Amino acid sequence: MAASSNHPKMKGELRISDSMDELATHLVEYIAQLSENSVKEKACFTIAVSGRSLIDLIGKLCEVPYIRTVDWRNWYFFWADERGVAKDHVDSNYKLTKDGFLSRVPVPSKHIISINDNISIGEAALRYEFDIRQLVKAHIINVDVHADCPKFDLILLEMGADGHVASLFPKNEALREKTNWVVYIIDSPEHPPERITFTLPVINSACNVVIVATGEDKADAVHQAVPVSEEAGDSFDVTSSPAHMVNPTDGNLVWFLDAAAASKLCPGDDGPK
Numbered sequence: 474m475a476a477s478s479n480h481p482k483m484k485g486e487l488r489i490s491d492s493m494d495e496l497a498t499h500l501v502e503y504i505a506q507l508s509e510n511s512v513k514e515k516a517c518f519t520i521a522v523s524g525r526s527l528i529d530l531i532g533k534l535c536e537v538p539y540i541r542t543v544d545w546r547n548w549y550f551f552w553a554d555e556r557g558v559a560k561d562h563v564d565s566n567y568k569l570t571k572d573g574f575l576s577r578v579p580v581p582s583k584h585i586i587s588i589n590d591n592i593s594i595g596e597a598a599l600r601y602e603f604d605i606r607q608l609v610k611a612h613i614i615n616v617d618v619h620a621d622c623p624k625f626d627l628i629l630l631e632m633g634a635d636g637h638v639a640s641l642f643p644k645n646e647a648l649r650e651k652t653n654w655v656v657y658i659i660d661s662p663e664h665p666p667e668r669i670t671f672t673l674p675v676i677n678s679a680c681n682v683v684i685v686a687t688g689e690d691k692a693d694a695v696h697q698a699v700p701v702s703e704e705a706g707d708s709f710d711v712t713s714s715p716a717h718m719v720n721p722t723d724g725n726l727v728w729f730l731d732a733a734a735a736s737k738l739c740p741g742d743d744g745p746k
């Protein structure tokens with residue numbers, strides 16, 4: 474695996490894998506290590522995930538050694554975004570995660586903070602933020618007092634081919650949100666139109682943010698989001714690349730890419746020499 478973290482224009486660290494299997498191996502090792510550190514330090518691990526192929530990638534955590542070595546009882550589980558569908562709908566990030574991951578690991582059900590699908594999307598966003606605020610009050614989730622934001626131990630995102638992360642889509646109004654932790658949108662360019670999403674202040678307050686991108690169809694968006702090239706420049710409209718706006722204030726950002734997704738990054742920026 475190649476890694477790059479020292480380019481002056483680079484935010485965060487790049488970890489580039491030759492195959493999906495290698496990427497999954499490195500990703501789950503990274504998550505397991507963060508979990509161990511957090512539990513040692515503060516007796517719990519707060520993790521928020523987004524959906525789609527990420528859930529397959531973290532499936533290795535359900536296997537040995539991790540199934541036996543990770544302190545699952547102290548995990549608190551959240552979603553960085555959810556689609557406006559019922560929890561048993563095929564498009565639901567909750568269903569995807571439950572079926573592919575949470576049903577296979579012993580995270581206590583009361584530590585799984587999911588988004589209510591029995592109320593309107595607006596009410597569900599408010600309720601989800603309220604639930605997160607209760608856990609901040611209970612000192613389960615740390616807080617960044619200056620930003621008035623929760624500090625999740627890990628927010629695990631997958632970038633779409635248009636550069637979206639969570640349900641923050643290019644040029645969408647939600648990218649401007651400064652106060653709320655959770656917002657809803659009704660105009661997602663991808664199906665379904667109604668979504669609930671963490672806002673950028675929450676993502677950028679996390680202790681650790683991981684962005685995963687795989688496949689050739691993500692190469693242009695990676696090139697735009699990861700500013701290692703001169704052409705990316707400082708003048709382009711950042712709202713055209715939500716992933717580019719991910720820049721933890723006081724935390725770590727790591728990109729996990731496969732070779733295809735990394736193929737349009739500048740030659741010479743793909744690893745330490």
Ligand SMILES: O=C1O[C@H](COP(=O)(O)O)[C@@H](O)[C@H](O)[C@H]1O
Nearest residue numbers: 523524525554631632633634639
């Ligand atoms: O809509 C969503 O997409 C992203 C990933 O995009 P994809 O095009 O690679 O499937 C996902 O992480 C997010 O949770 C989801 O709601």
